[in-house]
Amino acid sequence: MSQFGDYIRNRREELQKAKPSIFSLRKVAQEANIEPSYLSKIERGLQPPPGQATIEALALVLEEDKDVLLALAGKVSDDLSKIIQKRPKLFAGLIRELKDMPDKAVLRLVREVRDGEW
């Protein structure tokens, strides 16, 4: 039931398969400046997700998107915060729509947005 923990454990193990010497729990913890035992507990959901600074450090080490990691930890990134602040109603509407939107439609939407069609 620990989204954040599961996510980073999966990600780390994935990287570890490719480069075992770099992505052990101890090495990753060291890179992120936290105790290995602490990271272990976070990955297994025995500890709530860490603070913003630590999450961003982990995002860097694990080559992950910090907005996603923060969100999985139940925290809102500064970028997302600015978007919501600027257009709260858009944000509320988007959540309502995305909840039930089929994947295919979402993918097409994102592709078009990215390609500047909007």
Place this chain on the structure above:
Amino acid sequence: MSQFGDYIRNRREELQKAKPSIFSLRKVAQEANIEPSYLSKIERGLQPPPGQATIEALALVLEEDKDVLLALAGKVSDDLSKIIQKRPKLFAGLIRELKDMPDKAVLRLVREVRDGEW
């Protein structure tokens, strides 16, 4: 600099103009089951935003979207969390795009999504 506080104070005062007797700080605090002084401090940003339960109570009283209020408080709602969990990459992409997307494009996007064109 207190997004959450500013937002709910504006909202409350707006409602207060229409119905002064119902939307005083004291009445709203009472409805949300918190101390008036606490709400006062939150509205002025002297106190960090309250917990999830209190935010949802305030959303109800102030007739606001709870996803927005939670996000302004730096917290991720369950609905948003589910979306991110299901499609982390979509979410990351969406944030990147929305940051610089002009309002007109966003509005058109949302309208179309809402109308089922997606």
Place this chain on the structure above:
DNA sequence: CATACTGTGTAGTATATACTACACACTCCA
């Protein structure tokens, strides 16, 4: 002018957050 509201300041507290420190058990391989 009293009393009934408005919002605010000060002081305090239980619980959760965000970690550290270090010992322990296991596996691998030289």
Place this chain on the structure above:
DNA sequence: TGGAGTGTGTAGTATATACTACACAGTATG
């Protein structure tokens, strides 16, 4: 077979969170 590496368990702590309780000052109304 022993040392280097893997992850984990227990114990503890400073700081922040998420509030309560209540006294106080101002305004408005009867």
